[in-house]
Every structure is written in C-alpha cells, then in structure tokens.
Amino acid sequence: MQVDLVTVAVAVETPQHTGLGAPLDYASTAPGLPPGTLVRVPLGRREVPGIVWERPPGDAPPELKPVREVLASLPPLGDSWRQLVGFAAAYYQRGLGELALAVLPPELRKLDDVQLTRRIARLHRAEAPPAAAPGDPLHGPALNDEQRAAVEAIGAAPGTYLLHGVTGSGKTEVYLHAAEAALAAGRQVLVMVPEINLTPQLEARFAERFAGRRLVSLHSGLTPAQRLRHWMLAHLGAADLVLGTRLAVFASLPRLGLIVADEEHDPSFKQQEGARYSARDLAVYRGHVEGVPVVLGSATPSLETWQRVLEGRYRRLALPQRIGGGVLPRVRLFDMNTLPRQRGSAGPALAPPLVQAIAERIERGEQSLLFLNRRGYAPVLHCTACGWKSGCPHCSAWRVFHKGDRSLRCHHCGFTERVPRACPDCGNLDIAPLGRGTERLEEQIAELLPGARVARIDADTTRTKGSLEAQLGAVHAGDVDVLVGTQMIAKGHDFRRITLVAAVNPDSALFASDFRAPERLFSLLMQAAGRAGRDAEQAARSEMWVQTWHPRHTLYAALRRHDYEAFAAGQLEERLAAGLPPFASLALLRAEAREAAVAQAFLRAAAERVQAQAESMGVTIYPPVPPPVARVADVDRMQMLVESPTRGALQRLLAGWLPQMHTLRAQHKGVLRWAVDVDPLAI
Numbered sequence: 001m002q003v004d005l006v007t008v009a010v011a012v013e014t015p016q017h018t019g020l021g022a023p024l025d026y027a028s029t030a031p032g033l034p035p036g037t038l039v040r041v042p043l044g045r046r047e048v049p050g051i052v053w054e055r056p057p058g059d060a061p062p063e064l065k066p067v068r069e070v071l072a073s074l075p076p077l078g079d080s081w082r083q084l085v086g087f088a089a090a091y092y093q094r095g096l097g098e099l100a101l102a103v104l105p106p107e108l109r110k111l112d113d114v115q116l117t118r119r120i121a122r123l124h125r126a127e128a129p130p131a132a133a134p135g136d137p138l139h140g141p142a143l144n145d146e147q148r149a150a151v152e153a154i155g156a157a158p159g160t161y162l163l164h165g166v167t168g169s170g171k172t173e174v175y176l177h178a179a180e181a182a183l184a185a186g187r188q189v190l191v192m193v194p195e196i197n198l199t200p201q202l203e204a205r206f207a208e209r210f211a212g213r214r215l216v217s218l219h220s221g222l223t224p225a226q227r228l229r230h231w232m233l234a235h236l237g238a239a240d241l242v243l244g245t246r247l248a249v250f251a252s253l254p255r256l257g258l259i260v261a262d263e264e265h266d267p268s269f270k271q272q273e274g275a276r277y278s279a280r281d282l283a284v285y286r287g288h289v290e291g292v293p294v295v296l297g298s299a300t301p302s303l304e305t306w307q308r309v310l311e312g313r314y315r316r317l318a319l320p321q322r323i324g325g326g327v328l329p330r331v332r333l334f335d336m337n338t339l340p341r342q343r344g345s346a347g348p349a350l351a352p353p354l355v356q357a358i359a360e361r362i363e364r365g366e367q368s369l370l371f372l373n374r375r376g377y378a379p380v381l382h383c384t385a386c387g388w389k390s391g392c393p394h395c396s397a398w399r400v401f402h403k404g405d406r407s408l409r410c411h412h413c414g415f416t417e418r419v420p421r422a423c424p425d426c427g428n429l430d431i432a433p434l435g436r437g438t439e440r441l442e443e444q445i446a447e448l449l450p451g452a453r454v455a456r457i458d459a460d461t462t463r464t465k466g467s468l469e470a471q472l473g474a475v476h477a478g479d480v481d482v483l484v485g486t487q488m489i490a491k492g493h494d495f496r497r498i499t500l501v502a503a504v505n506p507d508s509a510l511f512a513s514d515f516r517a518p519e520r521l522f523s524l525l526m527q528a529a530g531r532a533g534r535d536a537e538q539a540a541r542s543e544m545w546v547q548t549w550h551p552r553h554t555l556y557a558a559l560r561r562h563d564y565e566a567f568a569a570g571q572l573e574e575r576l577a578a579g580l581p582p583f584a585s586l587a588l589l590r591a592e593a594r595e596a597a598v599a600q601a602f603l604r605a606a607a608e609r610v611q612a613q614a615e616s617m618g619v620t621i622y623p624p625v626p627p628p629v630a631r632v633a634d635v636d637r638m639q640m641l642v643e644s645p646t647r648g649a650l651q652r653l654l655a656g657w658l659p660q661m662h663t664l665r666a667q668h669k670g671v672l673r674w675a676v677d678v679d680p681l682a683i
C-alpha cells in the first residue's frame with residue numbers, strides 16, 4: 001500500500017557550534033501533525049525529542065529522514081507558547097530548538113508515548129480537585145482605597161502595570177485579589193518571585209487563600225518528577241495557579257489570564273547562563289501576545305520599568321502607605337569619619353552608638369538585623385611581615401578565610417585549602433585577616449553584646465535542606481536578638497519584631513565600576529529598611545542605620561527621605577547623558593580561553609567583520625576588555641560591549657553577526673567558549 005509522506009518542520013536541540021538554529025525538515029506519515037506536537041526524530045546517529053513547528057514555505061530537501069514517534073497523548077504546545085519561545089530565541093540569540101527544549105521539564109524529554117499516556121492517566125486519577133469548592137469568599141482583610149483601585153484597574157484592561165508600593169504596603173494583597181478575579185473568570189494565573197527561598201512563603205499565603213483551587217510551584221528546587229507533574233498540570237489546564245521563579249515564565253498555560261512578577265527589579269529574574277533571558281521582560285512580552293494584564297510589583301522599580309512608566313507605556317498603580325498607617329523606619333546615616341582612628345585596623349565593626357541602640361532593643365525584647373553583603377570571616381588573609389595575601393592560584397581573586405572550618409576558599413572556582421599555620425612565603429607565624437565578613441561580624445557582636453542571642457543567615461549556614469526554614473523559624477519565634485546576614489535576609493521576609501536594621505558597610509557599592517551598582521544598592525537598602533517596623537505598633541520607633549564614610553552621598557540622601565523618585569530621576573539623568581540603558585540597548589560578547597590574548601584576538605576579529613555595518617547603524621562596538629574577575633579556574637575571560645541607540649538596530653546587527661562567529665571560532669584555536677548576553681545586567 002502506498003503511504004503518503006508529508007514534510008514537517010521540527011525544532012530540535014542542535015549543538016550551538018553547528019550554527020543550525022532553525023527547525024529541521026522531516027518526513028511524516030501522520031497527516032496534519034499540528035504545530036506544538038511533541039515528537040522523536042533522528043539527528044545524526046541519535047534519536048532526540050523535538051517539537052513540530054510552523055514550516056516556512058519552500059521546497060523540502062529530497063531525502064528526508066522520517067519522524068520516529070509522535071507523542072500524540074500530550075496536547076500540542078499552544079500558539080502563544082510557541083510565539084513566546086520563538087521571540088525569546090530570536091531576541092536572546094539562541095537556537096529555537098535549543099531554547100524550546102531547554103525550557104521543558106527534563107523528564108518530559110525522556111518519555112515515549114506509552115509512558116506519557118500512563119502518566120497523564122495517573123495524573124487525572126491522583127489529582128482530584130481539592131475538597132473545598134472553588135469560589136470560597138476571600139477571607140483576607142478588606143482592601144483600602146488604593147488597593148481596590150489597583151485591583152479594579154488590573155481587571156479592567158490588559159496591559160503592563162507597575163504596582164509601586166513601599167514594603168508592607170499590601171502589594172501581595174493586590175496580587176491575591178487580582179488573581180481571584182482572573183480565576184473566577186475561568187483563567188489561569190502565573191505568579192513569579194525572584195528567589196526560590198521566597199516561594200514557600202508565597203505558596204503558603206496563596207494556598208491558604210485559595211483553598212478550593214489547584215496550585216503548583218515551578219522552580220529549580222523541585223525533583224525532576226515533581227517538576228514534570230507540576231508542568232503537566234499547568235499544561236493540561238488542571239492547575240489554576242502557577243507560582244515559580246524565572247523559569248516559570250515558560251510554563252505552558254492554555255487558559256492564562258494574569259501574570260504577576262513580584263520584586264520586578266530583582267536581578268534574579270535574569271538567567272545567567274545558556275539563554276540569558278529576562279523573565280520579567282518576557283512576562284511583559286507574553287502578556288502582550290496573550291492579551292492579559294501583567295503586574296510588575298516593586299518598592300524600587302528597575303529604571304527600565306520606571307522609564308516606561310514615565311513614557312506612558314506602563315501604567316503606575318501606587319500604594320503610597322504602609323498598611324495600618326505604620327511609618328517607614330527613620331534612616332540614620334552614621335558618619336564613620338567621626339570615630340577615632342585606629343592605626344592598622346579597619347576600625348570597629350559597629351559604631352558605639354549603634355551598639356547602644358541594639359542593646360536598648362535587646363532590653364525591650366525587640367530584634368535587630370545587621371546586613372553585610374560578604375560571607376566568610378574575612379575576604380583575605382595577609383602576612384604582616386612579607387605582604388603575602390591569600391590569592392587563588394586559579395583565579396584573579398582572593399580566597400576567603402572561613403573560620404568555622406579553618407579553610408581558605410575561593411568563591412569563584414571553589415578551590416579550598418586548610419588555612420596555613422604560617423605564611424607560605426616567609427614562614428612568619430603572624431598572618432592576619434583583612435576586612436570583615438558575616439562570620440567575623442557575628443563573633444564581634446557576641447563580644448560587644450555579651451549574652452545577646454546572635455544568629456547568622458547566609459549561604460554558608462543554609463547549605464543543608466531545611467536549615468533556612470529552621471533559622472527563620474527561630475527569628476520569628478523570638479529566640480534571636482540579633483540577626484546577622486547577607487542580602488538573603490534583606491529581602492521579602494515578614495519579620496514582625498525587628499525594629500532596627502543596620503547596613504554595616506554598604507559604601508563599596510557606591511564606587512563600583514558597574515553602572516547599575518547604585519541602583520542595586522539603593523533597592524537593597526530600601527528592601528532592608530523594609531524589614532524594620534513591619535508591626536505598625538512598633539513602626540514609630542524603628543530605625544535603619546547606615547554606617548558610611550560618605551554620609552553626604554546623594555544616594556543616601558534619597559534613602560533618608562525614602563525618596564525613590566528623586567533617586568530614579570538623578571540616575572536617569574546620568575544614564576541619558578552617558579547613553580546607557582534604558583536610553584540605549586546593550587549586548588555583551590564574551591569569550592574564554594587559556595590565554596587572554598587568544599580570547600581578545602577572537603573578539604577583535606569578530607568586531608572587524610561588522611565594524612562598518614555597525615557604524616552605519618549607529619552601533620558602537622567597544623574594544624574587548626577583561627571583566628572585573630578576569631581569570632576563573634585557569635581560564636581567561638574577555639568581554640566586548642556593543643551599544644546601540646535602539647533595540648531594533650542591535651537585534652538586526654546581532655542576527656547577521658553571530659552566525660559568522662561559528663566559522664570564526666574554527667579559525668581561532670584555543671577559544672574555549674563564547675557567548676552573547678543581550679541586555680546584560682552587569683558590565
């Protein structure tokens with residue numbers, strides 16, 4: 001019997017170096033395979049998963065390999081999902097199939113159709129809808145006028161909204177109500193938070209409120225089996241709410257009705273490897289494609305978002321007050337120059353008046369939070385005789401002294417050794433820590449405030465599963481007087497007994513080379529301040545201390561007035577003058593090699609190929625330079641900044657340029673990796 005073969009385009013994961021980004025043609029005996037269908041196809045000698053895609057018109061090559069298997073039991077991935085993936089691949093300059101398959105749950109790619117059918121049947125059996133009937137009245141607090149206005153605006157029309165509210169102003173309450181409206185209309189809701197350790201809190205709050213609804217989480221902390229199950233429930237339309245981190249932006253949601261990105265300014269929304277996408281920006285695109293509202297929430301919006309509000313492209317919904325009329329903590333800038341100088345020492349960890357203020361809190365049974373964005377005991381050890389320092393032999397960085405396990409640890413490559421007894425260069429026994437990390441701060445507070453119950457939360461104390469929850473539990477229960485930690489504790493947590501927050505040493509970020517450093521510092525300090533006085537009763541006597549050598553800096557002046565708008569205006573003025581985002585579009589081309597010169601030559605050659613074209617488009621390609629940490633794990637890194645007045649010009653240039661890089665690389669032996677980062681967060 002004659003079997004008719006049709007040509008189908010299939011997005012498959014092709015290795016980047018082949019330069020094949022587009023879908024490949026295959027022959028199929030199944031007529032009319034809808035786009036979005038999962039299939040298995042041969043690629044080289046392997047059989048790989050793929051997704052049927054729209055086929056551009058044109059002749060198919062004569063000898064096509066056949067599609068091996070159609071995974072027909074899974075409903076096809078929808079048009080808008082494919083549009084999102086197609087846009088992301090083009091915008092961030094990745095292969096379509098590579099991105100499309102990378103954002104599916106890894107387990108899904110391993111299953112054949114029989115296994116998949118079984119899984120789906122099991123899901124339908126096991127996941128009977130929750131007992132409580134949907135439509136339970138919202139048993140939360142009654143909204144205030146601003147909150148109600150925000151919920152109404154979001155429900156009234158699709159578009160991008162900035163929910164601009166200080167910490168504790170009731171933003172989450174607005175998300176809950178907007179979600180309720182979308183759910184009541186039979187739609188699904190996607191809520192994204194920047195960090196995985198914030199998902200359990202949010203999940204608990206949503207789960208409590210939406211007892212009758214099916215809610216799933218999507219983040220990298222799930223087991224592969226959980227991630228598949230949650231993804232499938234979303235894709236099959238069985239889950240009503242998806243809560244997750246940045247990867248959730250790619251969840252398949254056939255009934256999507258609302259997207260929320262909480263703390264939209266947070267750098268964690270940007271993926272830092274592979275396809276370096278911004279989940280916040282993709283959420284805005286997705287909302288546009290699907291015609292659903294997108295709510296970006298923040299107390300300190302990213303300047304990109306803020307500029308779009310000023311241009312009228314996003315609508316600002318303001319929550320200007322803290323719930324319960326609580327005031328924001330009084331900001332006290334402590335001038336470190338007023339302390340008596342101590343020769344050869346970094347000075348005291350905490351200014352005496354700050355120690356006094358903490359002691360008063362302890363007496364009243366209140367808590368204090370000390371924030372220092374550097375973990376370990378000291379960032380470097382040095383020899384007082386010969387000047388030796390604890391450099392990493394594999395990186396251009398110091399190794400950090402961790403006193404707990406007496407190790408010297410490189411935070412870039414992980415290289416770890418026991419602390420030497422004597423200087424490895426001259427044998428001197430007097431090797432001393434320079435500077436201060438959270439471990440040392442914890443020790444010094446115990447000395448300054450004998451009897452105080454001090455706890456420390458940072459990446460080192462929260463390695464084991466459950467330890468973060470346990471430590472946060474102790475803080476909430478009032479078993480801790482002083483909490484020391486890195487930015488992990490500055491964000492999101494709803495502490496009720498903290499009345500003093502102190503930034504121990506925030507100055508270094510004022511003078512960092514990265515143009516976004518001030519923006520990041522300001523939002524971190526505003527966030528940290530927001531941890532104090534969350535209980536309205538205590539708000540009036542809550543304080544935020546900033547220990548600084550530059551008390552007159554404009555950033556701190558704006559912080560003191562909690563004046564985001566003044567800060568943003570100043571920053572935008574500087575960005576405009578310097579031709580930086582949001583007034584320009586950037587891309588960063590990176591290359592790595594054993595020797596810097598090799599990476600540099602590669603990038604130079606790449607620049608030469610498009611120099612003339614770039615100039616004609618008004619795009620500037622800067623010479624390659626080493627990044628702040630140039631060498632990591634014995635590999636040298638170089639980066640080249642591309643700056644364009646518009647997104648469009650940058651996109652056109654990159655699209656024609658990057659395919660040439662694959663051949664160029666073959667001519668530059670020794671280049672280990674290269675990558676492009678569109679809209680890089682740090683340069």
Ligand SMILES: Nc1ncnc2c1ncn2[C@@H]1O[C@H](COP(=O)(O)OP(=O)(O)OP(=O)(O)O)[C@@H](O)[C@H]1O
Pocket residue numbers: 141142143144147165166167168169170171172173174323492530
């Ligand atoms: N209208 C309201 N009436 C009474 N209480 C409210 C109201 N809205 C919110 N709350 C309560 O106030 C507290 C802070 O609200 P919420 O967590 O929504 O603020 P937020 O802006 O999301 O805070 P943050 O950004 O600091 O995490 C919560 O305990 C919440 O239940």
Ligand SMILES: [Zn+2]
Pocket residue numbers: 392393394395397410411412413414415632633
């Ligand atoms: Zn190292």
